[in-house]
Amino acid sequence: MSTLVKTAFILLLWIFSSLTLSAQSNMELLGHLDYPQKVNDVWGYAAPDSTEYALVGTQTGVSIVSLADAENPVELFFVQGTETTWRDMKTWQHYAYAVCDACTDGLLIMDLSDLPNSLPYHYWTELPDTTFEKAHNIFIDEYGYAYISGTALAGRKTIYLDLFTNPEAPQFIGYGPEEYAHDVYVRNNILYAAEIYNGQVAIYDVSDKSNTILLGSAETPSSFTHNTWLSDDGNTVYTTDEKAYASTTSYDVSDLSDIKMLDRFFSEASVGLASIPHNVHVLDNYLIISHYTDGVVIADAQYPDNLVQVAQYDTYPPERVGFNGCWGAYPFLPSGNVLASDRQSGLFVLKPNYQRAAYLHGSVSDANTNYPLPNANIFLEGLNSTSSTDAQGNFKTGIAQGGEFTLSVKKKFYDDEVLNVSLTNDEITQVNIALKLTPIRSINGIALDKSSGKPIPNAQII
Template identity: 40%
Template sequence: MKTLLTILFAASIIIAQNNVTLLSNLNQYPSAGYNDIWGYVDGSGNEYALLGVQIGTSIVNVTVPTNPVQVAFIPGPNSIWRDIKVHSTYAYIVTEGTSTGRGLQIVDLSQLPATATLVNTIETWFTRAHNIYIDNGYAYVIGTNNGGGMHILDLSNPVNPTRTFYYTGSNYIHDVYVWNDTVAAAAEDSYDLISVSNKFSPQLISVSMSLPGIYAHSGWMTEDKRYFVGTEEFNARDITVWDLADRTSWNLTVPTWQMPGASSYVHNLFILGNYAHISYYTSGYVVLDISDPSNPQLAGQYDTYPQNNGGTYNGAWGCYPYLPSGNILVSDISTGLYVLKFNGSIPVELSSFTAEVIGGSVNLKWTTSSEKNNQGFEVQRKIDNEFYTIGFVEGNGTSTEINDYSFIDRSVTSGKYYYRLKQVDFDGKTSFSDEVEVEVTNAVSFILSQNYPNPFNPSTNIKFSVPTSGYVNLSIYNVVGEKVGEIVNDILPEGKYSMTFDANNLPSGIYIAKLSAGNINHSIKMTLIK
């Protein structure tokens, strides 16, 4: 039997259920009702819930998790369905509603915590949509009014996106998960894998088998990108697990997982580390331990709908487990926003991860609030849409203190770069951080500048820069090609350098400074006048 829990408008009372603690509940629009939810963190580290309401989108500051406060409300078409995702400092909102504000709403979040502003509404390609997913600067919009295909939108201009393609090679697509230019699409009778490496010409890779009674609703990839954990909304199987080690075939590993002792429908699922965080309608918020993907285990639950566990579309609609604080956001259809804390065993709690360009290099910094059995972090950079390890930083084992880490990537040129951390336990278990993006606009180039002063007597300064670490030679020659001096002959890290050339023992004349690194050679003429 469930215990009926009455929660006031903004409860700050802390109540625990199964391994999950309630920090607060905000029910600001009880007569309207709620739908999906997403999260956002501003430049100052403040955390927000982007809460779908049937009449718009509520933006709630949850930095103090026991005291959530709405800071902005974006009106929208009245609809049971609303979906929200974030790119840079913008929120992108779609809905099935067709009244004022229909289509794609774009909201500027850069003014938070003061306010947020609707900056554009676009209905060029669709007037209603069921879901949206954003990855690597592209939005994928599905379940639109002109069919069940997938619109691919380029967000290079975040306020005025452009469409690259409308894909219709699958059945009706209800939801997608996207990584490394690959789409896992929940397409009614099957899950489909689609390559979007060419955003103007997506290609179908593979299709799962159709299972009796299943409706492929949504899903998420495990962090090693091997297993897809799918959800179906009709209580036939609830959760399935598919092995995608071979991208050309879907190997069914777990044919069904359902809530013990309940007939509730599953809705949406998100994976962080070794846990799947699930909005499970009348069973509320549910956590599965998927450290062994072939054998999911119930790890936690907080019931936002204590009336019953029946098969109705009430209770938890969505959840968001990716805030740096570790707090979980849950949206309940009737009772609004829940801020929860999952009390499971998290080996490393990563509270921040940032990338910054300094002096032509990328400086990565991250902070942990606690660590357990932490061997360290592999630093990974995306190269040709795949992540590769470029360094390793040792961890602090087991610690309850705040620990700061850093890593410098010197091997960059101008362009955008994406990084993530692969945390490694001493027992070999791993988990991945979210990606961070940084753009290098003034990377160091291979340059040999004209010496100064010139003419000179008897010394002059020679400045040069090298874009990558490697062997560098800077030598001085007379006009007949004889080497008369060697300033540098060593392995140098990427950077800018200033060297002094002293010609006190040389006669007046023209001299050549030659800088060599790999197959690149630059030279300058210098005039010595005594």
């Protein structure tokens, strides 16, 4: 190898290493398992003996992985299925259920009770008047009802199944809304549907499984609502739009007749780039987001109207655009570890450091009139993203780690204001900023006709 080639190779390794390290914050890698094929979603299971397992969807089946040693994940079983891009898994008691899209497998039912020794499984396909083959997603609520969305049944409606009566032989209960739902979340008999082609999150009462009732809906910013998840207190719903430049978005759903958008969150690693959020989950007022080429991103959602990034682990360093990288992120294991499935790189076992952000709230007004100033731009040192004041001149932002920072405020026709702020984690710092109008300076001159060069009387200067 020539000296030039060696130098270039070392430089590339250094760049790759630097990109990787700079994209990891408040989350560390414990273990990794590669696959000889692309993977899709991931879910988790904790056995009665406290052993944790990962359920990893791949293009050709479902992989069951022991995390008895989280630093050395081991695949125990692989259930073969139809080759497809999409698989989704959920658990109920000691059973796991998996669906796939663009396939003919039906519902895969796996008995996890004898892990790590054996994995009995079978496929369920029989509905009263047809055969169940494929679906995009499955969700199981606290009562043991399964909601299977994006099916090929009755115009791709969501279907309802009873799992609790006989977990190995689900009973068909009925059909859901007419609209296609890409993904659903259900709690306390309220269903939150990501109606991707309608570009909205729609909320339904499913107390009576034979009579689903629409309660309310809200459009999402990029009109391609991919998934949705509810806050622990039930007052906020979060959505992702699976599009370039899209956000993870929060909504106040405490009054379903008046749903309000609260905030839009963008990954700090790709501000201004065509990065794509995929799925969001909620744990203890944190958002755990699988963000494709940005990997796993965690946002502090203690204040749903001020979502602040506090952690990231980039599973796919090469680029910041496209549908490569992290498909799923499962945060609900008792250990607190996060399972991440990267389409190209397989399973990651991550240890997050959940910490509250340092919050900055403020107002911007005219120094002379005290009137609030909307659309003033707020620049906080250390952030790639910017914020702006609302119609009342207020703003909210924050940063992962407290400290001393420079805050810059800019608005057209006003002098810039720069000040130092001290921010503390899990505390709100309030600042009130008054901007001074930039003095109007007089200019003397003569307006000339461009063609003749003669003065133009009474010319208006704008």
